Amino acid sequence: MFFKKPLKSFVLRDKIANIAAVLPLIFLSSHLSAQPVFLASSAADMLPYTLILIVAFLILGAVYLISESFVRMEARDLGVDTKKNNFSILPNSEEVFGSSKSDGASTSGHKVIHLKKGFDIKLEGAAEYKVDENAAVTRFAMQPKNFIGMSPIPKVEVEVGDEVQAGDVLFFDKKNPDVKYCAPVSGEVIAVNRGEKRSIAELVILADKEMKYRAMPVFDLENASKEELVSYMKDNGAWAHIRQRPYNVVADSNETPKAIFVSTFDTAPMAPDLDIIIAGRGNEFQVGLDILNMLTPGKVHLGLNAKDEDPSPVFENATGVEKHWISGPHPAGNVGVQIHHIDPINAGERVWTVGVQDVATIGSLFLEGIYDAERVVAITGAELKEPQYVTTYLGANIGDLVANNLKNDHVRMISGDVLSGKAKKAEQFLDFFDDQVSVIEEGDEYEMFGWLAPQSARPSLSPTFLSNLVDTSYVANTNTHGERRALVVSDQYEQVLPMDIYPQHLVKSILVNDLERMEGLGIYELVEEDVALCEFVCTSKQPVQDILREGLTTMMDQE
Amino acid sequence: MGLIQFLHKIEPDKKKSPFLHTLYDGFFTFAYAPNTVTKTGTHIKDGMDLKRTMFIVVIALQLCYLFGTYNIGHQHFVALGEHTSFLQGFHLKLVYGLIKLLPLFVVANVVGLGIEFVYAAKKGHPIEEGFLVSGALIPLIMPPDLPLWILAMSVAFAVILGKEAFGGTGMNIMNIALLSRVFIFFAYPTFISGDEVWISGIVKEGTEHFGAAYSMVYGIFDSVFGGLGWSTFGAGGQAVIDGYTGATPLGLAAAGGWPAVTEVYSPAQMWWGAIPGSIGEVPKLFIIIGALMLIGAKIASWRIMLSMILGAIVGGMFINLWGATPFMEVHWINHFYMGSFFFAMAFMATDPVTAARTQTGKWIYGFLIGLVGMVIRVLNPAYPEGWMLAILFMNVFAPLIDYYVLEANVARRMARAKTSSAVALKQAEPQLTVSEH
Numbered sequence: 001m002f003f004k005k006p007l008k009s010f011v012l013r014d015k016i017a018n019i020a021a022v023l024p025l026i027f028l029s030s031h032l033s034a035q036p037v038f039l040a041s042s043a044a045d046m047l048p049y050t051l052i053l054i055v056a057f058l059i060l061g062a063v064y065l066i067s068e069s070f071v072r073m074e075a076r077d078l079g080v081d082t083k084k085n086n087f088s089i090l091p092n093s094e095e096v097f098g099s100s101k102s103d104g105a106s107t108s109g110h111k112v113i114h115l116k117k118g119f120d121i122k123l124e125g126a127a128e129y130k131v132d133e134n135a136a137v138t139r140f141a142m143q144p145k146n147f148i149g150m151s152p153i154p155k156v157e158v159e160v161g162d163e164v165q166a167g168d169v170l171f172f173d174k175k176n177p178d179v180k181y182c183a184p185v186s187g188e189v190i191a192v193n194r195g196e197k198r199s200i201a202e203l204v205i206l207a208d209k210e211m212k213y214r215a216m217p218v219f220d221l222e223n224a225s226k227e228e229l230v231s232y233m234k235d236n237g238a239w240a241h242i243r244q245r246p247y248n249v250v251a252d253s254n255e256t257p258k259a260i261f262v263s264t265f266d267t268a269p270m271a272p273d274l275d276i277i278i279a280g281r282g283n284e285f286q287v288g289l290d291i292l293n294m295l296t297p298g299k300v301h302l303g304l305n306a307k308d309e310d311p312s313p314v315f316e317n318a319t320g321v322e323k324h325w326i327s328g329p330h331p332a333g334n335v336g337v338q339i340h341h342i343d344p345i346n347a348g349e350r351v352w353t354v355g356v357q358d359v360a361t362i363g364s365l366f367l368e369g370i371y372d373a374e375r376v377v378a379i380t381g382a383e384l385k386e387p388q389y390v391t392t393y394l395g396a397n398i399g400d401l402v403a404n405n406l407k408n409d410h411v412r413m414i415s416g417d418v419l420s421g422k423a424k425k426a427e428q429f430l431d432f433f434d435d436q437v438s439v440i441e442e443g444d445e446y447e448m449f450g451w452l453a454p455q456s457a458r459p460s461l462s463p464t465f466l467s468n469l470v471d472t473s474y475v476a477n478t479n480t481h482g483e484r485r486a487l488v489v490s491d492q493y494e495q496v497l498p499m500d501i502y503p504q505h506l507v508k509s510i511l512v513n514d515l516e517r518m519e520g521l522g523i524y525e526l527v528e529e530d531v532a533l534c535e536f537v538c539t540s541k542q543p544v545q546d547i548l549r550e551g552l553t554t555m556m557d558q559e
Numbered sequence: 560m561g562l563i564q565f566l567h568k569i570e571p572d573k574k575k576s577p578f579l580h581t582l583y584d585g586f587f588t589f590a591y592a593p594n595t596v597t598k599t600g601t602h603i604k605d606g607m608d609l610k611r612t613m614f615i616v617v618i619a620l621q622l623c624y625l626f627g628t629y630n631i632g633h634q635h636f637v638a639l640g641e642h643t644s645f646l647q648g649f650h651l652k653l654v655y656g657l658i659k660l661l662p663l664f665v666v667a668n669v670v671g672l673g674i675e676f677v678y679a680a681k682k683g684h685p686i687e688e689g690f691l692v693s694g695a696l697i698p699l700i701m702p703p704d705l706p707l708w709i710l711a712m713s714v715a716f717a718v719i720l721g722k723e724a725f726g727g728t729g730m731n732i733m734n735i736a737l738l739s740r741v742f743i744f745f746a747y748p749t750f751i752s753g754d755e756v757w758i759s760g761i762v763k764e765g766t767e768h769f770g771a772a773y774s775m776v777y778g779i780f781d782s783v784f785g786g787l788g789w790s791t792f793g794a795g796g797q798a799v800i801d802g803y804t805g806a807t808p809l810g811l812a813a814a815g816g817w818p819a820v821t822e823v824y825s826p827a828q829m830w831w832g833a834i835p836g837s838i839g840e841v842p843k844l845f846i847i848i849g850a851l852m853l854i855g856a857k858i859a860s861w862r863i864m865l866s867m868i869l870g871a872i873v874g875g876m877f878i879n880l881w882g883a884t885p886f887m888e889v890h891w892i893n894h895f896y897m898g899s900f901f902f903a904m905a906f907m908a909t910d911p912v913t914a915a916r917t918q919t920g921k922w923i924y925g926f927l928i929g930l931v932g933m934v935i936r937v938l939n940p941a942y943p944e945g946w947m948l949a950i951l952f953m954n955v956f957a958p959l960i961d962y963y964v965l966e967a968n969v970a971r972r973m974a975r976a977k978t979s980s981a982v983a984l985k986q987a988e989p990q991l992t993v994s995e996h
Contacts, residue, residue, distance in 0.1 A: 050880050121603075258983070269603075297986075346976035418602045440603065443596055446563055450592025451610045458606035464615055464856045465606055478596040482608025483588070485687050486729025489612065490916035491860065502917060505965055520969035535601045539609055540729070545600045 064089070112306040113341050115328025117498040119533055121269040121459045122473040123418070125382035125439075129276065131389040137400040140185045140393055141202040141429035142170050145195075147240065149249040149556070151175055152199035162189045167214035167237060167371030170203050179250060182237030184373035184394035186212040202429060207393070213370035221366060229294060238365045240432075241358035242295075245339070245351050246524035247552050257352040259298040259343050262289070264315045264356055265305035267333035268417035268529075269476075272378030272436055274356050275312035276389060281360045282314040284372070288363030292354065293320050303338040328498060336530040340499045345525050357435055361394075377401065377430065381439030382475045383411045399426030401437055412478050414438040419532035420545065443479030451482065461495070461537045485540040493534040493544075501525065503534050507544055510551035515558065523551050563591070577680040585676065585686040612858055613691040619852045620695050620906070622845035627838040628656035631703045634835050635760045639770045640800040642790075645833060650789055654780050659703045659759050660838065666707045667739075668694040670714045678723045689728030689735075689912075690718070696736035696906060699839025700899070700947075701743075702751055703759035709747050713739040733954045734913050737947050744947070752942050754805040757835035761799060768799040807836050808897040809936070813943035816885030817893055829896040840899035850905035859909035862918060863925035867904045870929020871895070878937050886937055898936065903928075903946035913954040920960040928953045 071087040144150050154171040158164060164187065169180040187207040195201035219232050230253045233239045242251040242260075251257070264274055278285055292300045299322045304315055306327035315323075324342055331337050335353045345351055354362070357375055364372035373394035380387045384405045392401070398413050414421040416434040424430075430437065447455060457467035458481065459474040467474075493503035501522040509517035528545040535544035566587060571579035589610075597604060632652025633645060642648030671690045679686040697714060717739035722731045743751045750756060755763060760771045772795035773781075781791040804811075808829055811819045824834050832842030840846075853859035875891025882888045894900070908914065908928050915924040928949050935945030 046880055046882065123603075258979075344975060346972070346979050348976070349979065412596075412602060414602055420600075421602065423602065438602070444594045446594045447592040448590060451608055452614060454606060459603065460606040462605070462607040462611075462857060464611065464858075476603040478602050479592075480595045480597055480604050481592065481606050482604070482610065483593060483595070483685060485609045486727065488609060488689070488729045489858075489911050490914070491918065494918065500968065500971070502965060502968060504916060505961070517965075517969075520972060521965065522968075522972055532601055536603065537605045537607075539605070539607050539612055541604060541608065543600045 110323070110325050112325045112327055113338075115326065115332045115337070115341070115498040117495055118267075118329035118331055119461055119496045119537065120267070120329040121419075121476075121536070122471075123269045123382065123440075123459070124473040124475050125380050125384060125387050126270045127272060127378040127380050127387045127389050129273075129389075131276065131376060131391060133391045136403065137390075137392045137396045138207055139190070139204055139397040139400060139429075140187075140207055140395040141204045141397070142181055142184065142395055143202045143429060143431065144171065144173075144181075144200050146432040147173075147181075147250050148247065152195075152197065154181075154200060156192060156200065156203065158189050158203070160189055160192055163187070164189060164205060165212045165214040166373065167216065169237070171200070176250070178231065178234045178253075179239050180235055180237055181240050182371050184371075204429075213372070216365065216369045216371070218369075219366065226294065229291070233291075233362070233365070236365060237371045238362045241361055242352050242354050243433075245336070245345055245353060245527065247556050248527045249556075251352050252350075255350045257296045257298065257350045260292045260296050260300045260352045260354065261303065261335050261339050261342070262292075262300065262321075262354050262356065262359055263303040263333055263335040263338055264312075265303070265308065265333045266417075266436075267330035268419055268436075269330070270378075270380035270387075270436070270438060271333070271417055272376070272380075272389065275308070275310070275315070277376040277378075277435065278312055278314050278356055278360065281363075284360040284363035284367055285314050285356070286318060286363065287367045288354075288359035288361070289318055289321055291362055291366060292352075292359070296352070298343075301338070301342050303333075303335065303342075305333070331496075331530060331533055332498070334530050336525065336527050337498055340525055347519055347524060355433055355435070358433070375430075375435055377434075378436045379405065379439075380436060381411075383407050383439045383441055394430070394432065396430045397426075398424045398428055398430060398437060401430070402426075402439060406439065410442050411439050412442050414440070418476065419536060420529040441475065441477040443477030445479075447479075461492070480541055482539070482541050484542065487540050487542060489539045492537050492539060493531075496533040496537055497531065499525065499530070503531060503544070506551075507542065507547050510547050510554075513554065515554065518551050518555065523548070523555060527552075566591075573683075577683065578677060581676050581680040581686055585679075588685065609688050610691075613688045615856050615858055616692045616853065616906070617695045619849035620699065620839070622849060623699055623839040623842060623902075624660075626832060626842040626845055627699060628660045629653055630832060630841060631656035631659050631759050631838060633833060634758045635770075637833075638758050638761055638768075638799050638803055638805070639797050641797075648790055650784060651792060655760075655777075655792075656703075658776055660698060662707055663698040663701060663703075663705065663710060663838075664694075666710050667697040667714050670711045671697075671718050674715060674718045674723070675727075678727065682727075687728035689722070692910075693717075693735040696839075697739050699902070700736060700740050700837045702756040703838055704756060705743070705750060709743055709750060710739075713742040713746075716742045729912055731912060732958075733951050734907055734910050737907055737951055740947055741951060744942075754807075754810055756805075757807050757837075758805045760795075761803075761805065768803055768805075770795050770797045770799065772796050805835060808834055809943040812889055812897060813886050817889045819885075820889075820893075820897065826893075826896055837899065837902075840902040843896075843901050846901040846905050850901070853905065853909070859905065860911070860914070860921050862921040863909050863914055863928075864904050866922045866925030867908055867929040867932075870926035870931075871900060871933050872929070873926075874930040874933030878933060886943070889937075891933075894933065894936070898944050899946055900932075903932070903950060907946070907950050908953075913957060915957040915960045915964075917961050917964040920957070920964045923960050924953055924957055927956070 068088045075087060144154050150173050154173050156171045157169050164183045166183055166186045168183050170183050172180050183205055185205055185207040187205045189203060190206045191204040193201045193204065216236055234253070240250060243249065244251040244255070244257070266272065266274060289300055300320065302315065302318055302321045302323045304311065304323055304325050306325035324338065326332050326338060326341070339345060339351060361373055364370060374391065375394050376389055376391050377396065378389050379401055384402065385407055386405055390401065398415065402413065413424050413426065415424050415431045415437060416422060417436055418438045418440060421434065421438060422431060454465070457472065457474055458465065459476055460468060487504060487508070490504060497503050506518065506521040506523060509521060526548060528548055531544050531548050535542070538544060571583050573580045629652055632655035635655060636642040636648060636652060642651065671694050675686055675690050701710060717735045721733055721735050721738040722728070725731050740751070761768050762771045773792045777792045784791045804823065808820045808824055811823060828834055830843050834841055850859065850864060854861045871894065872891055875894050878887045879891055908925060915921050931952060932945040932949030935948050936943060939945060
């Protein structure tokens with residue numbers, strides 16, 4: 001029985017490495033002595049001696065393995081950690097070569113999680129460091145489709161023509177009536193647009209020039225219980241800002257999350273610098289973190305950018321949270337990747353994630369007593385005349401945001417980043433959780449021998465594009481650069497996903513609907529934005545994000 | 560713009576003539592990268608696609624093609640005792656090689672692509688680019704005098720049973736080029752093994768060897784060369800040199816060990832490739848250059864190549880230790896000079912569809928190919944080469960290797976879940992005991 005335990009453990013790899021290191025010496029020595037120059041007898045005489053040597057070696061190896069198991073058993077009984085300590089005579093690969101995963105060199109006193117896998121897509125059109133305070137956005141909308149799992153026709157509490165204040169309830173899900181979704185701005189409800197099958201697509205509000213906020217009922221934070229806090233947040237629109245993993249749905253208050261995670265930097269292409277965005281809202285952010293602390297028995301983890309030369313004091317000096325510094329290419333800024341390296345999600349567990357501006361909104365509810373949905377949004381893209389940041393509110397109209405800023409009409413406007421955002425028309429609105437608009441060129445033109453000799457530089461993981469040798473930014477367009485094919489190339493997805501997951505095999509298990517495999521390979525730890533880079537680099541142009549969402553929906557339906 | 564509009568006008572209808580439509584679509588997308596834009600998912604896509612990937616592999620093969628074509632002619636004339644220096648009679652050897660190679664290339668590609676077009680038309684999807692590489696590899700692994708009908712049959716077998724039956728590109732279990740060669744190996748063994756087939760244009764009458772008579776095609780070139788004042792082919796039928804042996808280095812080694820090989824061929828000759836063999840497998844340096852190109856382009860896995868070398872070394876060492884026959888006593892380093900090890904390593908084992916798909920799996924897969932291939936080469940009484948069979952054998956095992964690597968991943972995840980829930984239980988315990996009171 002004691003043979004089974006070490007064989008199943010991960011440390012077997014190190015042991016094999018130790019034994020394998022000794023093997024060549026043995027063979028080399030026997031082979032050298034088998035040179036016909038030295039011995040008169042032919043090499044056939046070496047066979048019995050070699051066999052004896054091999055058997056002796058195997059016995060030694062068995063003794064070594066057995067003795068190590070005994071030491072391990074003893075250590076386990078004594079309560080010493082068997083995974084982290086090395087109990088064998090020989091050093092393991094980590095002690096000799098150093099660890100490749102985390103706990104690398106620390107900068108300025110704190111430990112840094114170094115991520116090697118990933119790929120930074122450098123695109124032209126990142127926002128300039130100026131914030132336009134007077135953006136002329138007049139229309140804002142709440143879109144029920146932004147919330148995964150919401151029923152397609154929620155119960156709408158307002159009608160066209162009603163005057164609402166910021167924080168008034170707009171709609172709620174009949175399956176979950178406690179969580180209310182509130183208006184981000186005050187003004188008149190001018191439209192309740194429907195989508196396919198009479199689903200509610202958006203509720204549009206024409207904003208007032210001066211915001212009027214609904215006066216929130218007084219809340220005694222010191223003496224309130226957790227249930228009272230939760231129901232206060234649900235009634236006043238703050239709960240909708242918290243998302244739950246797995247599946248990225250609205251947080252379920254009946255579940256206890258083992259931790260809450262906030263990522264304070266975004267590494268997506270042309271993503272905004274959250275240091276600029278949070279400037280001026282430091283108090284709200286801290287209060288928001290304090291509230292989040294009350295919602296979980298575990299910790300609130302803050303992911304900070306180790307490569308940031310000028311970090312914002314709001315993040316650096318946050319209290320009551322556990323800070324982790326992460327460095328690496330995209331998707332190091334994704335909260336899912338950070339969760340994997342800090343405290344991974346296992347089957348049956350729940351974690352909650354909140355965005356930076358969402359934390360500030362939650363904080364404003366308790367600090368100022370209003371539902372403050374102010375957002376700083378980065379308008380980015382090579383097709384803009386002046387990419388910049390604008391101050392506006394949640395759910396701003398896309399056309400208004402990019403008004404007078406487009407170089408030409410043949411563009412695609414995206415709410416979010418180019419990897420996992422949604423395409424929008426000018427009359428549509430920024431999604432609830434997004435703080436970026438990307439505007440890129442539509443690439444619907446034929447290119448002669450485009451796959452062989454491309455006429456314009458395009459971002460690619462492959463070194464076969466000579467533009468990759470020079471450090472340039474690219475002007476990307478929406479051309480697929482190839483048609484959808486079967487999965488041929490391997491190892492591509494693994495190169496850009498810094499998690500202990502085999503994404504190509506996960507995709508295959510989703511396609512064949514193998515539920516056990518999906519769970520075993522780690523589907524709970526992933527959300528579309530984590531595999532967006534896999535979809536970008538896929539040579540076979542597979543829709544990986546859609547496939548993942550199908551898998552997540554299947555698993556959600558199982559529960 | 561006018562050209563594209565014209566091409567759109569002549570596009571065959573998809574429903575009425577599916578085969579023509581697929582044919583048209585295949586050539587159209589070859590000439591023009593399509594104008595489809597992203598719909599769902601990411602809005603930008605990587606510039607790399609399957610066509611470009613396959614094409615880079617074909618480019619990496621071109622050095623082998625150039626050398627192999629020339630070498631067919633060189634071996635032919637050396638066997639006849641004429642133009643013995645490598646560059647002597649350059650024009651003759653090149654033309655001779657091309658006349659032998661081009662029919663093989665054309666037949667392999669036309670048959671293979673034709674079958675793929677028919678299947679794509681039947682299934683209603685555009686043709687997938689998998690056969691570009693297989694079609695480029697198949698002529699390189701065939702003997703130069705192979706009858707074209709045998710080649711056509713083997714390609715048809717490989718594509719229909721090896722690829723389309725499993726679902727097309729990306730779904731095959733075994734390497735297609737090797738399947739076509741293994742078909743000939745088992746069905747028409749005398750055409751692909753032995754000492755008679757590796758030098759082109761030598762015929763046997765009784766126990767005497769003669770150069771084959773040159774056909775009419777050569778006569779055309781003769782008139783051109785004669786006009787220019789260069790040497791010509793002539794009528795053919797010359798006697799071979801004394802001590803002629805059509806044996807490849809491996810054939811010699813199987814009979815008499817390394818001394819038998821070095822009597823006929825020098826190690827330098829074997830390295831540069833001026834030896835009989837399949838068309839593309841002989842020039843080791845060019846193959847290595849091609850392999851480095853593929854590694855640099857991140858298309859072929861260096862893990863498979865390195866582990867295959869290690870496996871071959873370990874296998875060679877084991878066999879040297881045993882040393883029962885002269886062939887076994889050939890030092891393991893010398894094994895790399897002979898046969899198609901480098902070609903198999905660079906282009907056959909690294910086929911991404913049939914190899915293991917996890918990084919750990921690739922190390923195991925490559926190592927076992929090296930080991931098994933060396934064993935088959937040396938211990939096989941019938942045929943002194945092992946890579947084709949070893950690679951096909953490990954192709955069948957690759958999914959199993961991947962399965963166990965994935966199982967280890969799953970087990971890691973479950974173990975992590977168990978420790979995490981154990982920790983959570985421990986944290987919850989004090990509350991349980993309190994409430995029980």
